[in-house]
Amino acid sequence: xxxxxxxxNAATTPxxxxxxxxxxxxxxxxxxxxxxxxxxxxxAKAALDDARSRIASCLGCRPDEIYFTSCGTESDxxxxxxxxxxxxxxxxxxxxxxxxEHHAVLHTCRALEKEGFEVTYVDVDSDGIVKMDELDAAIxxxxxxxxxxxxxxxxxxxxPIREIAKLAKSRGALSFTDAVQAVGNLEIDLxxxxxxxxxxxxxxxxxxxxxxxxxxxxxxxxxxxxxxxGQEKRKRGGTENLPYIVGxxxxxxxxxARIPELDKVRExxxxxxxxxxxxxxxxxxxxxxxxxxxxxxxxxxxxxxESILMWLDMAGICASTGSACSSASLDASHVLxxxxxxxxxxxxxxxxxISHETTDEDVDYILETLPPIIxxxxxxxxxxxxxxxxxxN
Ligand SMILES: *Cc1c(COP(=O)(O)O)cnc(C)c1O
Numbered sequence: 001x002x003x004x005x006x007x008x009n010a011a012t013t014p015x016x017x018x019x020x021x022x023x024x025x026x027x028x029x030x031x032x033x034x035x036x037x038x039x040x041x042x043x044a045k046a047a048l049d050d051a052r053s054r055i056a057s058c059l060g061c062r063p064d065e066i067y068f069t070s071c072g073t074e075s076d077x078x079x080x081x082x083x084x085x086x087x088x089x090x091x092x093x094x095x096x097x098x099x100x101e102h103h104a105v106l107h108t109c110r111a112l113e114k115e116g117f118e119v120t121y122v123d124v125d126s127d128g129i130v131k132m133d134e135l136d137a138a139i140x141x142x143x144x145x146x147x148x149x150x151x152x153x154x155x156x157x158x159x160p161i162r163e164i165a166k167l168a169k170s171r172g173a174l175s176f177t178d179a180v181q182a183v184g185n186l187e188i189d190l191x192x193x194x195x196x197x198x199x200x201x202x203x204x205x206x207x208x209x210x211x212x213x214x215x216x217x218x219x220x221x222x223x224x225x226x227x228x229x230g231q232e233k234r235k236r237g238g239t240e241n242l243p244y245i246v247g248x249x250x251x252x253x254x255x256x257a258r259i260p261e262l263d264k265v266r267e268x269x270x271x272x273x274x275x276x277x278x279x280x281x282x283x284x285x286x287x288x289x290x291x292x293x294x295x296x297x298x299x300x301x302x303x304x305x306e307s308i309l310m311w312l313d314m315a316g317i318c319a320s321t322g323s324a325c326s327s328a329s330l331d332a333s334h335v336l337x338x339x340x341x342x343x344x345x346x347x348x349x350x351x352x353x354i355s356h357e358t359t360d361e362d363v364d365y366i367l368e369t370l371p372p373i374i375x376x377x378x379x380x381x382x383x384x385x386x387x388x389x390x391x392x393n
Pocket of ligand 1: 010011070071072073074076102104149151152153178180181201202203204212
């Protein structure tokens with residue numbers, strides 16, 4: 001029997017049956033337009049309001065601080081561009097971010113540079129934690145926004161967001177965090193976290209692709225994203241995607257409720273890490289302690305990450321070389337380079353991202369399958385041959 005093991009949950013997750021069940025009535029029954037002035041519309045509006053308040057109570061914010069978007073990328077881009085546009089009027093044309101952000105943040109910052117904004121990309125240490133003294137030194141009286149991700153999608157490092165938000169505030173700058181990988185993995189309480197904006201996405205937590213949200217603290221002003229009707233307080237026009245919003249509410253509730261169960265995921269993660277580090281010339285990328293419950297990222301010298309993935313796929317195991325977004329290009333991961341992993345090692349790195357659904361048998365199967373793949377790939381590698389020669393001499 002061939003096995004199938006999905007270990008790429010940081011790229012996307014399957015929609016859970018409970019989420020599908022919660023969404024179903026929005027296609028068959030509650031299909032009205034929430035803006036309509038009749039029974040069908042009121043019914044849809046009630047479902048929309050209910051979803052918004054349930055998410056707000058999971059995240060510790062007010063319902064009117066949540067803006068639904070189409071994805072994490074849209075939320076990231078809107079937060080940064082929307083804040084930049086209004087802060088520019090106050091003479092603040094500088095953005096501080098880090099070298100390990102998701103491309104949704106990095107490429108938005110690049111776009112703003114073309115419009116005349118200045119951006120500082122702060123370094124991280126070898127564990128992938130932002131250097132607070134450098135962050136502090138980077139903020140000036142021209143800084144509009146400090147954008148630091150909550151948890152990294154490639155190496156799972158968690159950042160001190162509370163401290164960062166406090167620092168930004170003390171200098172009159174806004175703070176934003178990309179929490180796409182954090183929701184469902186870490187307790188998030190926006191009433192005490194201190195950030196001005198936070199982004200999340202549905203499809204990383206078992207809701208469908210095509211739904212996300214941006215939290216904007218009451219009193220913080222950002223430019224509109226889509227001018228149109230009165231939806232999302234006139235900031236993002238367009239008839240609300242009610243089925244997916246209702247699905248997102250269900251997914252957030254489940255994800256948050258399951259946080260206490262993450263210890264079991266952590267155990268499996270550690271078993272994977274310990275097992276895979278027995279392979280000669282392998283290194284764990286990122287912090288051993290300060291990492292997301294389901295994240296494993298390991299570099300294997302003398303082999304290519306892409307080849308490992310191909311062989312794993314043939315064995316029924318889905319993994320990734322880091323971010324799904326950069327897998328189309330053959331550039332080494334910007335995150336691994338930022339934590340000081342040399343190019344050759346970065347090229348031989350893979351990420352396994354497991355979930356509540358991952359079983360002990362799945363872990364066993366990965367631990368049985370991966371070591372011989374690395375061994376065989378090394379036998380085919382001229383780099384490995386050179387290495388053996390130099391060792392003999
Ligand atoms: C997946 C991801 C995004 C993008 O979210 P989409 O909903 O796929 O656009 C942004 N940031 C991080 C950290 C992610 O993991």
